[in-house]
Amino acid sequence: MNGPVVSLEQVHVVHTARSGGMFSRDRVYALTDATVSVGRGEILGVVGESGCGKSTLAKVVVGLQAPTSGTVRFRGEDLWSMPAKTRRETFGTSVGMVFQDASTALNPRLPVRRILRDPLDIHRRGTVRQREARVRDLLDLVGLPGHIADALPGRLSGGQRQRVAVARALALGPDVIVADEPTSALDVSVRAQVLNLLVDLRASLGLGLVFISHDIQTVRYLADRIAVMYLGRVVEEGPAAEVAGEARHPYTRALFSATPSLLGDTERIVLTGPVPSATHPPSGCPFRTRCWKATDECSARFPPAGQAGRESRHSWHCVHPESPVRRTP
Numbered sequence: 001m002n003g004p005v006v007s008l009e010q011v012h013v014v015h016t017a018r019s020g021g022m023f024s025r026d027r028v029y030a031l032t033d034a035t036v037s038v039g040r041g042e043i044l045g046v047v048g049e050s051g052c053g054k055s056t057l058a059k060v061v062v063g064l065q066a067p068t069s070g071t072v073r074f075r076g077e078d079l080w081s082m083p084a085k086t087r088r089e090t091f092g093t094s095v096g097m098v099f100q101d102a103s104t105a106l107n108p109r110l111p112v113r114r115i116l117r118d119p120l121d122i123h124r125r126g127t128v129r130q131r132e133a134r135v136r137d138l139l140d141l142v143g144l145p146g147h148i149a150d151a152l153p154g155r156l157s158g159g160q161r162q163r164v165a166v167a168r169a170l171a172l173g174p175d176v177i178v179a180d181e182p183t184s185a186l187d188v189s190v191r192a193q194v195l196n197l198l199v200d201l202r203a204s205l206g207l208g209l210v211f212i213s214h215d216i217q218t219v220r221y222l223a224d225r226i227a228v229m230y231l232g233r234v235v236e237e238g239p240a241a242e243v244a245g246e247a248r249h250p251y252t253r254a255l256f257s258a259t260p261s262l263l264g265d266t267e268r269i270v271l272t273g274p275v276p277s278a279t280h281p282p283s284g285c286p287f288r289t290r291c292w293k294a295t296d297e298c299s300a301r302f303p304p305a306g307q308a309g310r311e312s313r314h315s316w317h318c319v320h321p322e323s324p325v326r327r328t329p
């Protein structure tokens with residue numbers, strides 16, 4: 001299909017958190033004016049420092065978090081204006097989620113067969129025999145032998161458990177999977193296997209994938225497009241090679257400068273000062289308090305999007321963008 005499968009349009013998520021006194025409440029701006037989309041067979045990588053809103057964005061995509069304002073569309077349909085039952089059915093069957101740590105995400109008391117059958121039972125997919133066959137297919141799809149169906153999660157290795165988590169996310173044949181730090185709890189030796197599995201599934205099933213990670217190198221390797229987040233805002237978004245190699249937002253440049261380049265470039269930008277609080281984000285550009293290019297203009301308003309060209313799908317929000325010099329990705 002052409003066009004995005006899931007898209008967020010100007011989505012805001014504001015939490016209300018208790019602060020200090022019994023009745024005082026603070027607003028936490030977890031996601032501000034986020035516009036991103038993922039298409040069939042496309043991998044959208046989402047990067048940014050801790051607390052910048054990556055998990056909030058993931059939860060909005062899978063329907064675990066309602067936007068405070070803005071629109072979430074599935075194949076063009078506004079999900080939050082659907083009747084609740086239709087919305088739950090759409091989110092439940094069309095978008096899958098793989099969490100960071102499968103050892104807590106999988107019920108330790110249920111054998112793998114039950115874990116994989118659960119979504120099929122809940123959504124009454126096929127006959128009992130067909131559901132059993134689907135469990136075998138799912139294990140096969142994620143490269144696990146059939147006898148794993150009888151095992152409890154605790155008997156499996158970390159890599160096997162994460163494969164089961166991927167199989168469960170695939171059970172209902174979703175169009176998009178959101179993977180929130182899917183390999184950070186795994187040994188380095190099995191990380192690549194799980195990442196390759198996700199890439200293979202994207203190709204074989206035409207899955208869209210929202211891949212959230214602290215690991216810039218991995219995102220650069222895996223993603224077709226990258227969204228860079230800072231303090232709840234998407235500050236730059238575009239084709240992975242352009243965002244990684246021709247970053248226009250200073251924050252993106254700093255983020256990618258922290259990873260070793262293939263050609264051994266020496267550029268390394270060290271950011272100083274704390275990330276401001278999401279309760280009191282700075283006016284204008286949220287990065288200005290740590291940015292070496294900041295001027296008074298940066299505090300006036302959040303900069304409108306700049307674009308590489310009329311047809312370009314690479315955009316950034318900065319008053320003083322970097323010049324488009326290709327850096328070695």
Ligand SMILES: Nc1ncnc2c1ncn2[C@@H]1O[C@H](COP(=O)(O)OP(=O)(O)OP(=O)(O)O)[C@@H](O)[C@H]1O
Nearest residue numbers: 015017028030049050051052053054055056057278
């Ligand atoms: N339920 C909540 N109530 C109040 N504040 C919240 C809630 N959930 C998230 N936040 C705040 O929203 C902001 C974004 O959080 P989020 O978990 O989305 O960031 P993140 O980039 O995924 O962080 P990490 O990489 O550490 O997981 C943070 O300031 C966080 O403290």
